[in-house]
Each structure stands twice: as C-alpha cells, then as structure tokens.
Amino acid sequence: MTTPTSTVSPDTVGILFMAYGGPETLADMPGYLADIRAGRVTPDTVLEEITNNYRQIGGRSPLPEFTRAQVDATMQALAATDRPLKAYIGMRHWTPWIEDTVRQMLDDGIRKAVAIVLAPHFSSMSVAKYQKKIKAGLEMHHGHIDFEFVNQYHTEPGYITALAQRVREGIQSFPQSEQDEVHVVLSAHSLPVRITREGDPYADQLLESARLVTQQAGLSEEQWSWSFQSAGRSPEPWLGPQLDEHLRALAEKGVSRVVSVPVGFVSDHVEILFDIDIAAQEVAHELGMTLVRPPALNTDPLFIGTLASVIERKVASL
Numbered sequence: 387m388t389t390p391t392s393t394v395s396p397d398t399v400g401i402l403f404m405a406y407g408g409p410e411t412l413a414d415m416p417g418y419l420a421d422i423r424a425g426r427v428t429p430d431t432v433l434e435e436i437t438n439n440y441r442q443i444g445g446r447s448p449l450p451e452f453t454r455a456q457v458d459a460t461m462q463a464l465a466a467t468d469r470p471l472k473a474y475i476g477m478r479h480w481t482p483w484i485e486d487t488v489r490q491m492l493d494d495g496i497r498k499a500v501a502i503v504l505a506p507h508f509s510s511m512s513v514a515k516y517q518k519k520i521k522a523g524l525e526m527h528h529g530h531i532d533f534e535f536v537n538q539y540h541t542e543p544g545y546i547t548a549l550a551q552r553v554r555e556g557i558q559s560f561p562q563s564e565q566d567e568v569h570v571v572l573s574a575h576s577l578p579v580r581i582t583r584e585g586d587p588y589a590d591q592l593l594e595s596a597r598l599v600t601q602q603a604g605l606s607e608e609q610w611s612w613s614f615q616s617a618g619r620s621p622e623p624w625l626g627p628q629l630d631e632h633l634r635a636l637a638e639k640g641v642s643r644v645v646s647v648p649v650g651f652v653s654d655h656v657e658i659l660f661d662i663d664i665a666a667q668e669v670a671h672e673l674g675m676t677l678v679r680p681p682a683l684n685t686d687p688l689f690i691g692t693l694a695s696v697i698e699r700k701v702a703s704l
C-alpha cells in the first residue's frame with residue numbers, strides 16, 4: 387500500500403502518456419529484447435542483428451526523446467484547460483516502466499487520470515497490453531485511480547490531415563513532370579495473422595486511416611497501396627505483404643518512384659530509421675527505384691493538437 391504525499395491539488399487530473407520504450411545504449415539491448423520477447427531467450431543471431439540495426443541509427447533509440455518532446459508540446463497545447471493537469475510518462479518495454487509511473491501517480495495523490503498510448507490504432511497486442519500494465523501497477527501498489535482510457539484516435543481530423551500533408555510533401559519532392567507516376571505506400575507494424583481470426587480491429591483501423599489519408603491527399607486507387615512492415619522474428623505467419631516484398635511486386639508492375647508513409651508510428655525510431663530508411667531503401671536501390679520518406683509526425687502541431695483534443699474530451703468526462 388502506498389501512502390500518498392499529495393503533491394497535487396485533489397482535482398488534478400494525471401495524464402499518463404505511454405509509449406513502446408527504447409534502449410538508451412546498446413548495452414540495454416539484451417534486457418530490452420528479453421522484455422519484448424516476454425522472457426523467451428533471444429538467439430545470439432537475432433541479438434546481433436538487432437543490435438547492429440540500432441548501431442546504424444546512432445547506437446540508441448530516439449523514441450524516449452521524441453516521446454518527451456511530444457508530451458511537453460501536448461501539455462503546452464492543454465495549458466488553457468480549466469482543470470489542473472499533470473503529465474506522466476510510462477513505457478511498455480523499458481524505463482520509465484508503466485507500473486513504476488503508476489506508483490508515482492499514486493504517491494503524488496492523483497485520483498483521476500487519462501491514459502493515452504502514442505499509437506493511434508487499437509490492438510489486443512498493443513494498446514490493450516499497455517492498459518493491462520496500468521491495472522497491474524494499481525494492483526501491485528494496492529492503489530486506486532479512476533482512469534479514462536483513450537483506445538484509438540486513428541480517424542481524428544488533425545492526425546489524418548498531418549499524414550495527408552506528408553503524402554503531398556513526398557509527391558512534391560519529385561520533379562513536376564514525374565509526379566503523376568509516383569506511387570504512395572502506406573504502412574504500419576505487422577502483427578501475427580491470428581489476431582484477425584480473433585476479431586482484432588487493428589488491420590481494419592489501419593485501412594480506415596489509409597483511406598481517409600489518401601482521399602484527403604486526392605489520390606486515386608491506383609496511386610497508392612498498403613503494406614505491413616517490421617514483422618517480428620517468430621515462426622508464426624505475420625500480416626503482409628511486407629514492405630520489401632511489396633516494393634519488389636511494385637517494381638514488377640513498372641513503378642519506379644515511391645513515397646513511403648508509415649501511418650502507425652507517430653515518431654522516429656528503429657522501425658522507421660532502420661526498417662524504412664536503411665533496409666527498404668536498400669531494396670529500392672537494388673530495384674532502381676527512388677523511395678522518399680517524408681518526416682515522421684513527431685511534434686507536428688496538427689498531431690499534437692490531435693493528442694490535446696482527444697485528451698481534453700476524456701478530461702471533460704472525468
């Protein structure tokens with residue numbers, strides 16, 4: 387049982403921002419992978435491969451830094467809210483662990499809170515797991531906080547417009563005479579195929595975002611396609627097509643100019659900086675294809691405005 391020291395006024399609403407978590411040094415890698423792989427032993431070859439991927443993007447994950455910047459910007463956007471708010475950060479797979487942050491919230495005397503994951507699409511294998519960690523933290527520390535959960539925000543206008551702008555920016559980076567030939571590939575993290583049989587909404591929500599983005603960007607059906615990326619290294623089948631095989635199929639159809647816009651990730655990290663900017667770029671190069679990836683959302687004011695707006699609505703309902 388924790389003893390609240392009540393460092394906040396009783397009506398303060400805690401805003402718990404949750405993200406995947408990322409290693410801050412290469413030495414963190416075995417522990418980080420052990421957590422992601424739920425304690426299953428990581429084969430040496432996989433450890434070496436993933437460590438090497440991180441080495442190529444600077445030896446650490448930029449995700450913690452971008453998360454802090456997104457949280458600061460969102461709290462600034464929420465500054466005019468008439469309730470006192472206090473921001474907290476909890477990571478699923480690395481420090482600061484969600485359970486420890488929940489303990490901090492209890493210690494501070496937080497009684498009501500909003501929890502949001504920096505991932506717009508709901509899945510039993512992603513957002514639901516973050517939410518379970520909050521419940522585990524409350525049980526572990528024998529405390530109670532009234533939580534409002536943001537489950538998804540994949541159709542929010544600011545998020546869609548920010549991505550549609552990325553699509554247009556990518557197309558416009560090609561000479562005007564080539565722009566009609568450009569093909570846009572939207573993507574998101576793959577998950578095991580079994581989730582679809584289990585009725586998970588993830589794949590449908592991704593396609594819903596993709597349709598809204600491409601409609602707003604004014605693309606015809608032929609000008610864009612969908613692909614999954616970054617499938618895990620486990621023997622079961624994962625949702626496809628994977629980005630590399632999809633690029634090969636597009637090349638066979640004569641596509642040679644591609645804009646890659648990942649819609650499920652909201653900041654730069656290894657799945658973008660390595661899986662797209664290095665691995666997919668290598669495939670594109672081998673195919674004689676030009677691949678452009680516009681910047682990730684990071685602290686784009688439209689995206690930050692989206693986070694602020696969904697949080698504000700939940701705060702109002704507490």
Ligand SMILES: C=CC1=C(C)c2cc3[nH]c(cc4nc(cc5[nH]c(cc1n2)c(C)c5CCC(=O)O)C(CCC(=O)O)=C4C)c(C)c3C=C
Nearest residue numbers: 406422423424436509511512575617618619620655656657
């Ligand atoms: C929607 C689900 C997932 C998102 C989003 C996601 C983002 C994400 N992943 C990494 C890094 C790694 N992920 C790894 C495995 C892995 N990832 C997911 C799901 C999402 N990840 C699953 C289901 C798994 C498999 C877990 C298992 O039990 O094996 C790994 C481990 C190596 C591997 O299997 O490839 C890494 C590393 C980042 C940085 C990230 C960013 C938000």
Ligand SMILES: [Fe+2]
Nearest residue numbers: 406422575618
């Ligand atoms: Fe992952």
Ligand SMILES: [Fe+2]
Nearest residue numbers: 575616618657
């Ligand atoms: Fe991953």
